[in-house]
Amino acid sequence: MRHFDRDSAEAILVPLLAVLGAMLVGMILIFTITGYDPFAAYTSLIRGAVGSPTSIGATLLRSTPIIFTGLSVMIAFRAGLFNIGGTGQAVMGLLCGGTVGVYFHGLPGASHWILALVAAAIGGGLWGALAGFLKVARGANEVVVTIMLNYVAIRFGEYLLRLKGPLQEQGSSVPASASFADNARLPVFWRPDPFTEVNVGIIVALLVAGLMWFIVNRTSLGFQIRAVGLQPDAAEYGGMSVTKVTVIGMFMAGALSGLGGAVATLGELERMQKSELGVIQIGFAGIAVALLGRNTAVGCVFAGLLLGALDSGAVGIQKDNALPAGVATKLIGVIQGLIVLFVGADLVFRRLSNRIVDLFGGAEQPAGKTAT
């Protein structure tokens, strides 16, 4: 423990303490409001998250889209932007990817779903770039703009998929598109049970996370993004274009969220459904993922897996009736929000983290630093 330095301890301990704190508040809520046994509820949660191959498969499925939206929020953050528009970008992504999945025919093998994902990335990316453009060209606040774009995207998608809407299956009485072509659906590589099919989405997510790590840390574009995010005036003075970086950063953010929407749809559904659009929560979950992952690509993967586990754990709670019907998913929403709050207001946890490092004999200070 002697070589345990304060910064890397903080990077692990602060998110961990935030999650524990949020879970603790969750227990208090369960006990005081519902009167149910919080320990029984959390036992069901853990069983539902990692208790069996089926649960682990469900956790991987739930994690995949939010790893993408987490990376989306992360890359925007790095460029100094706050992307609350993940939901709208995901909707645009799933509409573009889904359209390729439904209307393109005869594409061989993997080329179809890969093309669908590329279309999703472009669709989501353009939707994100629009927010970036409005910010730099018109001075529009990106927080409000991305939220408005969320609502517009959802309503637009609902219009396309409504009865007699342009993308709705002709002659069907269901507000949904026709089925995706077989090749457009993401290939399944693991079936823990006949009803759980884990598709390659999670592998794509890991590859994209690696790519994001590379772009941020090892390329000139990544350097520009980080420079603009930290010191826009200095970056401009150093010859970089804040305008260009902002639009590209928001394009990348939108593309990542678009992929998140598309993997959820092409991976788990047969078709695009109108009812699916209004309940997409992955944009906000992405904020929790990015913050919990301390705005790094690798952190987003772990945070996405953790929050995905919470999500599938909620299903476990429902199955065991460990909480009143429907309450578990709301509780997970509260816990996500608390995690965001605790990571955001991490001053108190940073002090706690330092205290823990001291306890484990990390009291040795690098020269020039003083203990807090």
Add this chain to the structure above:
Amino acid sequence: MSQFIDVWITGLGLATLTFATPLILAALGGLFSERAGIVNIALEGMMTAGAFFGVYVSVQSGSWVVGIIGAIVAGMFFAAIHAVATITFQADQVVSGTAIILIAAGLVNFLNLTLFGTDGSPADFSTPPRIGIGDVQFSVLVPVGFLAVWATWFIIFRTPFGLRLRSVGEHPRAADTVGINVYKMRYIGVLISGAMAGLAGAFISFNVSSYTENMVAGNGFIALAALIFGKWRPVPVMFACLLFGFSQGLASRLSGVAWLPDSLSSPELLTSLPYVITLVALAGFVGKSVGPAAAGKPYVKH
């Protein structure tokens, strides 16, 4: 002709007032917070809390007045969390706001399911009375909204309190130097925003006599846009809210009218109108809108 007047003058006018009032209340709340230097994107969450607790407390107490107090307290509760996180612990204000939105939505719907069950709130409970002449009837809270515009203007620009509030939002260090308690003023500003957003939320749920999930539907964010569009000044903010309220009223009036092609009068496209108008207003007309200088930045006392 008289039918035209009923639908497009009286009807649209009333709809505009009904949609604009919660926007006005919430946006004025946001004005207090942002003038004090704390960005409050969590208006949406505080409105959600107000919408639920207004109904819940009114059902429990049998009095809409008590219900409104409940809504205000609920809004202030979430505002207090925002204040502690951003002022005392210097959290990023947008991050904290996002957290409050998530927590409020989750907690309120959690409570809704636990307290009202899956059937939702009861159909009949005490709501604010309607006033007016003949067919022109509106909630008693509508004039309260407009009164609040004047009151906000007066407090912000004509009282020593307002001057102090603005000073901690523009230049906290200077305010501190002349003996103004920056933290205290910021706490007050954020708490007022919570109270007004709570009231705004209660207006929405009282208006339809029920609480349903996600009923605030982005109105908190539209109020935020109105605050920016109105350049943080009460009267222009009111006009911005009236514009956005008008677009919502227009959307509700146009839904299903015979002379529009089917695809244009579809509820999906029409309900996106307020959001599109908000976008166009923010991107097209507002130009560089400069808020209070210190808004968004934590203040660290030396």
